Amino acid sequence: xxxxxxxxxxKLKWKTERRSATIGWATPIVYRPQGQPAQxxxxxxxxLDGYYLDTGEPxxxxxxxSMGGLGTPVVxxxxxxxxxxxxxxxxxxxxxxxxxxxxxxxxxxLSEAEFKDDPDLGGHFGWLDTNEDHRLTAAEWNETRRLIxxxxxxxxxxxxxAARGEIAANAVAWRFKKNLPFVAAPLAYQGVLYLxxxxxxxxxxxxxxxxxxxxGRTREALGQYxxxxxxxxxxVYLANAEGKITVLRAGAQWEVLGVNAMGEEVHxxxxxxxxxxxxxxRSAVYSxxxxxx
Numbered sequence: 674x675x676x677x678x679x680x681x682x683x684k685l686k687w688k689t690e691r692r693s694a695t696i697g698w699a700t701p702i703v704y705r706p707q708g709q710p711a712q713x714x715x716x717x718x719x720x721l722d723g724y725y726l727d728t729g730e731p732x733x734x735x736x737x738x739s740m741g742g743l744g745t746p747v748v749x750x751x752x753x754x755x756x757x758x759x760x761x762x763x764x765x766x767x768x769x770x771x772x773x774x775x776x777x778x779x780x781x782x783l784s785e786a787e788f789k790d791d792p793d794l795g796g797h798f799g800w801l802d803t804n805e806d807h808r809l810t811a812a813e814w815n816e817t818r819r820l821i822x823x824x825x826x827x828x829x830x831x832x833x834x835a836a837r838g839e840i841a842a843n844a845v846a847w848r849f850k851k852n853l854p855f856v857a858a859p860l861a862y863q864g865v866l867y868l869x870x871x872x873x874x875x876x877x878x879x880x881x882x883x884x885x886x887x888x889g890r891t892r893e894a895l896g897q898y899x900x901x902x903x904x905x906x907x908x909v910y911l912a913n914a915e916g917k918i919t920v921l922r923a924g925a926q927w928e929v930l931g932v933n934a935m936g937e938e939v940h941x942x943x944x945x946x947x948x949x950x951x952x953x954x955r956s957a958v959y960s961x962x963x964x965x966x
Contacts, residue, residue: 675701675715675724687729691717697742698856706751706834714753718742719823721755723833733836735845736824740764745858745901749880752830752846754861756868758853759826765794768814783809828853828868830880847883852876854898862904865925869911871897877925886925893932894919900942905950906963912939916954935959 676688691697699716703726706712711726718739723732739757746755771794775787785807789795801809801817830846852870860867866880873895877886894917902911908930909921916935922928937954944951950961 675713675729677713677726677729689724689729689731691715691722699742699745699858702746702748704746704748704753704833706832709835712833714746716742716744716746716755716757719820721746721753721831723836733833733838733840735831735833735840736842737829738821738824738826740821740855743856744854747859747861749861749866751834752832752880754828754830754859754866754880756828756853756859757826758855763818763821765814765818765821767818768809768811771814772811781811783814826850826853828859828866828878828883830883846881849878849883849885852888856899858901860902860904860909862909863907863923865923865927867902867904867909867927869898869902873898873911873913873919875911875921875927877927879925887927889927891919891921891929891932893917893929899940903943903945903950905945910943910950912943912952914938914940918943918952 674688674690677686679686697717701713701715704712704714712732713724713726715722719736721735721737724730725732737757738759740759744755744757746753771791772783775790776783777787785798788798788809803813803817825842827848827850829848832846833840852868852874854868854870857869861880866878868876873891875891876888878884879886891911894913897914899914900912902909904923907923909923911919916937916939918933918935920930922930935952935954937956939952939954941953948962952959
């Protein structure tokens with residue numbers, strides 16, 4: 674569900690159930706289209722949703738497949754930019770395949786104890802168990818498998834503005850399906866959209882058309898990327914999980930200016946405030962600023 678809370682009092686403003694979102698890790702964002710009331714935009718497992726910010730009333734939704742509701746949307750003027758990674762086929766295997774391996778008592782169901790032995794999906798029992806009865810049936814599994822496969826995927830541009838109800842897939846301004854990040858959100862900065870994928874793969878796009886400006890790699894900072902890119906002062910900062918921070922010269926034809934090693938893991942997105950860059954590693958928080966600031 675979505676439930677905004679007043680930060681000064683802790684009181685609930687409204688609550689809206691999101692029954693189509695079995696899981697979701699994306700952060701909600703506020704979208705303020707010109708001439709329209711402000712909206713709360715939330716990405717879930719199978720779709721992107723817009724709600725009236727003041728009341729929580731559902732406004733519109735777009736079917737958008739993702740492998741877990743990752744990929745926080747960003748706003749560029751009246752345009753929403755979203756990136757999700759998925760596959761053309763259901764990424765959950767058929768229930769019969771999983772049951773054949775892990776249904777030890779052969780009762781046609783999977784208990785939590787049985788399912789934990791699955792090396793790939795064992796940690797996902799909670800959201801698959803949609804009725805929370807601590808067992809997975811074929812019907813429950815197959816319905817979830819169907820739901821998470823609805824809709825297309827990729828990096829997209831969408832201008833919902835005053836839209837109501839379901840937005841057709843052909844209303845998407847453009848869609849790009851290469852070099853998609855799994856966790857990191859896209860970054861829109863100075864007329865360029867940046868995507869950062871595991872392996873240090875960086876792609877810059879035209880946010881208006883989806884045209885690729887440049888594809889490349891920060892070769893000294895490979896590995897996984899959980900932190901989202903941030904930008905300031907004409908530079909883009911990318912932090913990988915190993916704790917290496919790449920500094921790019923911002924632009925359609927971006928360039929790597931340098932790579933700095935923090936010496937320990939970085940999973941959190943760096944923060945920018947007051948001319949400073951704040952980086953949280955596993956054990957410390959660091960503040961960086963230009964000389965004299």
